[in-house]
Amino acid sequence: MSEQLGRRRFLKLAGISAGSLGAAAALSQPGKIFGAGTSSDASTGSNVLQTGTSAEDMDAMHEAGVKTFLGNVGKEPDFxxxxxxxxxxxxxxxxxxxxxxxxxxxxxxxxxxxxxxxxxxxxxxxxxxxxxxxxxxxxxxxxxxxxxxxxxxxxxxxxxxxxxxxxxxxxxxxxxxxxxxxxxxxxxxxxxxxxxxxxxxxxxxxxxxxxxxxxxxxxxxxxxxxxxxxxxxxxxxxxxxxxxxxxxxxxxxxxxxxxxxxxxxxxxxxxxxxxxxxxxxxxxxxxxxxxxxxxxxxxxxxxxxxxxxxxxxxxxxxxxxxxxxxxxxxxxxxxxxxxxxxx
Ligand SMILES: [Cu+2]
CATH class of the missing domain: 2.60.40.420 (Cupredoxins -  blue copper proteins)
Structure with missing residues (x-):
């Protein structure tokens, strides 16, 4: 339910914002955009995945990548x-x-x-x-x-x-x-x-x-x-x-x-x-x-x-x-x- 709400709020932001920054701000909350894919139970239970990376560390790395992407928007006009x-x-x-x-x-x-x-x-x-x-x-x-x-x-x-x-x-x-x-x-x-x-x-x-x-x-x-x-x-x-x-x-x-x-x-x-x-x-x-x-x-x-x-x-x-x-x-x-x- 809360994820649904987040998506709705995000879409509103992206649709209404005058500049890309509004959408960018929403995108910097990746859990709300792409869906975290993990239930709240998962985050309170054992959070060490099979590979040895914790779910928190993994989420943080995903978020950091999206933030870097947003920080670069418009920085390479010839892309x-x-x-x-x-x-x-x-x-x-x-x-x-x-x-x-x-x-x-x-x-x-x-x-x-x-x-x-x-x-x-x-x-x-x-x-x-x-x-x-x-x-x-x-x-x-x-x-x-x-x-x-x-x-x-x-x-x-x-x-x-x-x-x-x-x-x-x-x-x-x-x-x-x-x-x-x-x-x-x-x-x-x-x-x-x-x-x-x-x-x-x-x-x-x-x-x-x-x-x-x-x-x-x-x-x-x-x-x-x-x-x-x-x-x-x-x-x-x-x-x-x-x-x-x-x-x-x-x-x-x-x-x-x-x-x-x-x-x-x-x-x-x-x-x-x-x-x-x-x-x-x-x-x-x-x-x-x-x-x-x-x-x-x-x-x-x-x-x-x-x-x-x-x-x-x-x-x-x-x-x-x-x-x-x-x-x-x-x-x-x-x-x-x-x-x-x-x-
Ligand atoms: Cu490919």
Whole structure:
């Protein structure tokens, strides 16, 4: 009963608050939001769990993670990537990339040797329009050779970016150039196709979106968000970060959002949003003739899905991979977790 009351009070807070801070304050009481999951009897009885961590310690670690997440809201404006500005060379849109060996922190206490395009993981979002002439220039400043593959694009074979099948690898210190005209609109990706199990999971990945020339084929939305999922070398990440260093999606009630999911990792990630369904409108860049509703969207390596989310339900809604070992441990939530805040 008291938990029900807490939830109701929380929803009121999240719905009424003018800023995200109101919702944030409520979210900092995780027992009221996600449900503590333990009865009051459990907390008065033996509270040492099988693993040796007390229930109190476990709860405290969970709470601390959520508080850290809240403290970080708005602190990384580029978490949801904005498109990179091309340089024009006549009528060609030129995108310059530099790949480097870097150190990357998925959260403050998790820093890894990594590989990045333009110093960021994922790399900058590359976005252009169907019919555009495009050149992508990639300078390799890493120790290893590399090459870029444009995943999902209809492209001349010799621009496909696979060493020894369509090109020589771009060696350390060399520059590789790719040139093509954008043909198939949709949600695509770019990534290394050389020693890729190491290079892609280390960070050589990014979203590549081709806008259709005819915008009337697209749903009108208030905002767009792209989830680049990755795993293995840098842990379980959304846009290069692990919870509690991910950022929320913040929407006003009644807004329509487009969410693009892409999986650059080596494992499947069923992304689950609490509170309201999403309509799947596109698979691998191809618009579906019959959209369908889901609350969990299983994104396999290499796949892309676009969904439309009608933000109808006020509150703070957990949004996470439902392979729970990618999202939560005894120490609290981690990895592929964020929230949707509907104000
Ligand atoms: Cu997962």
């Amino acid at each position: 949801w990537r904005k498109p990179m500005e091309p340089v024009m060379d006549g009528d060609v849109k030129v995108f310059n990339l530099v790949c480097q060996d870097i150190q990357w922190s998925t959260s403050p206490d998790m820093t890894f040797p990594a590989m990045a395009y333009n110093g960021m993981i994922p790399g900058p979002e590359i976005r252009f329009t169907e019919g555009d002439k495009v050149r992508i220039v990639m300078k390799n400043e890493m120790k290893q050779s590399t090459a870029i593959h444009f995943h999902g694009l209809l492209i001349p074979n010799d621009q496909d970016g696979v060493p020894y099948i369509t090109q020589k690898p771009v060696k350390s210190g060399e520059t590789g150039t790719y040139e093509f005209t954008a043909r198939n609109p949709g949600t695509h990706m770019y990534h290394s196709h050389h020693n890729s199990a190491e290079q892609v999971t280390s960070g050589l990945l990014g979203s590549l979106i081709i806008e259709p020339k005819d915008k009337s084929t697209q749903p009108v939305v208030d905002a767009e968000y792209t989830f680049v999922l990755n795993d293995t070398t840098l842990g379980f990440t959304i846009n290069g970060r692990q919870f509690p260093n991910t950022q929320p999606i913040i929407a006003q009630k009644g807004q329509k959002l487009r969410i693009r999911y892409m999986n650059e990792g080596l494992m499947i990630h069923p992304m689950h949003l609490h509170g309201m369904p999403q309509s799947v409108i596109s698979k691998d860049g191809n618009m579906l003739t019959t959209p369908y509703l889901v609350d969990t969207i299983c994104v396999a390596p290499g796949e892309r899905y676009d969904t439309i989310l009608d933000a109808t339900e006020p509150g703070v809604w957990a949004f996470h991979c439902h392979i729970l070992t990618h999202a939560e441990s005894q120490h609290g939530m981690f990895g592929m977790v964020t929230v949707l805040i509907v104000k």
